[in-house]
Amino acid sequence: MTLRIYNSLTKTKEIFKPIQEGKVGIYVCGPTVYDSAHMGHARSLVVFDVIVRFLRTIGFDVTYVRNFTDVDDKIINRSKELSISSKEVSEKYIEEFYKDTESLNIKRADIEPKATEHIVEIINFVSKLIQKGYAYVIDGDVYYSVELFKKYGSLSGRKLDDMEAGARVDIDNRKRNPFDFALWKSAKPDEPSWDSPWGKGRPGWHIECSAMSVKYLGESFDIHGGGKDLIFPHHENEIAQSEAANNKPFVTYWIHNGFVNINSEKMSKSLGNFLTIKDAVKKYHPEAIRLFLLSSHYRSPIDFTEKGLEEATVNLDRLYGFLERVKNSLKTYNEKHEIGDIWNKFCLEMDDDFNTARGISALFDAVRNLNRLMDQNTFNIDLEVSDILKIGNVIGLFNESPESYFEKKREKATVSHEIIDKLVSERNLARKSKDWKKADEIRKKLSDMNIVLEDRSNGTIWKFV
Ligand SMILES: [Zn+2]
Structure with missing residues (x-):
């Protein structure tokens, strides 16, 4: 199997070849901690969480770095x-960020x-x-001189000559070029x-x-990631700074995720x-x-709708319903279980630029097929269940037992248990007579x-679907 990644720098899907065999270094731009994170942030976090989980599961030794921007105008x-x-602001929102990410089962980065x-x-x-002549000092501010970096614009596909200042950058007559950006702010x-050395100040964002x-x-x-909105100017500037300073290619693969839209607006x-x-969970x-977030390819936009989330909820019920049905196999699961066709099929989709949308479809196809087979006869499906749990681990699912999942659903339900229990016993009486x-x-x-309802030899059980 060969992993291919769409590289925003070359605008093509390329075969993934890490700099050091078996190892992956990945940097993802983290949050500026000044406010609560929303579903747009959640998408980027979940996407890179799954990319890192997948790379690890297929055997790479991954070092995952995600920063906190804790000094900024905002x-x-x-x-x-x-x-x-400012420190109190950033600490407050870093704490909130950890609560949010934990609630979505997003693993922490290594650094x-x-x-x-x-x-x-x-x-x-x-x-x-x-020292290298790429930056200049004015009144305690330090600016990067974009004109001196010949490749400026190669990631975003913009040419300095065609760009108009004012829309995205402040007009400052002290700068040599309107697109010169601050490395240090007095x-x-x-x-x-x-x-x-230039007096008291603070760093600009990109540096x-x-x-x-x-x-x-x-x-x-190897990999640098973030939302599409970071391509320009942030990532363009990161390339300019790093390659000018080190005289080496900065990053091999650039990965950018699409936005979450509401009514076609970001x-x-x-x-x-x-x-x-926090409201979503x-x-x-x-x-x-x-x-919901992973059922679209990471580069496509997602339309955020209640209906979409409700569909995802029904789909999750299906998966947990399946787990409940095979709970004996769950007990014998171990991570080193032999690999089956279901896992291979999932990997085939993930190898194609981390196509979680098609990977998740393959998961549902497998569950549907296994349910049908189990309806027909009983057979040992430990291998298949093991594949499904392995996929769940990459997607970040199945963090609870099916029992607790359905129990919580019951507790959350608006219909009271007493009413349901009463109806169930009325039905049992009717069946008896x-x-x-x-x-x-x-x-x-x-x-x-x-x-x-499920009628079993020792009574009737009910659950929400
Ligand atoms: Zn960054």
Whole structure:
């Protein structure tokens, strides 16, 4: 099997070949911690969580780095709004970020560097760029001179000559080119600042990712990821800084995920059309959210709709219903189980640029097929169940037992247990007295409430579907 990745830099799907055999270094731009994370952020986090899980499952030794931007204009503005320090703002939202990511079963990165803890590395990086002539100092600010980096625009496909300043960059007449960006910003009153050779100040946003990625992954590494909105200027600038400083290709594969849209508009804070992660998990099962987000290819936009989430919920019920049916096989599961056709099929889809959408379809096909086979006769399906659990582990599903999953659903249900129990015993009485019509009516009534019954030798059980 050969993994192929769509590389945003070359705009083609390429065979994945890490710099060092068997090892992968991956850096993903993390959050600027000044507010609650929403479903747009959740998508990027879940996508890269699955990419890392998959790479590990197929045998790569992965070093995953995801930063926290904890000094920035947005944080400073927020600290003024809340009348607390910038540090208090970033700490508050880092804590919230961990709660959100844990609630969605997103694993922590191996290294989670903070910009404010890498000021020395950042200053050294900026000094190197000044020494090499790529950066210049004006009144305590340091700017990167984009015109000197010949490849500027190669990631975003923009040419400096065709770009118009003003829309995305501030017009500042002190700069040599309007697209020159700040590596270091001189201190303003009441802002966090550090000593530097250019006076007190703080780092610009782009430089932290170049300084921290080189520290933890080296001057050249395999994968750099983030949302599509980061391609320009952030990632373009990261390339310019890193390649100018180190004279080596910065990153081999650039991976960018698409947006979550609401009514065809990007979900974002500034548009006010967002659902926070903490509100989403109150409403939907976290694994249903993951299924929803991963049921589209990571590069395509996703339309966020209630209907989509509800469908994902029904699909998750199906998967847990299957697990409940095969719970004897679950007991014998171990990770080193032989690999079967279902897993291979899933990998075939994932090998094609991490196509979780088709991988998840393959999972549902397998479950449907196995349910049908089990209806016909009993046979040992340990191997198939093992494949399905392995896929679940990559997608981030099956973190609870089917028993607890359905129990929680029952608890959450708006219909009270007493009413359901009463209907179930009424139906049992009707069956005892051979009143089949009444028994069927009650079954139908319960089914309208999304409850299914299973008559077993020791009684009837019910569950939500
Ligand atoms: Zn970054």
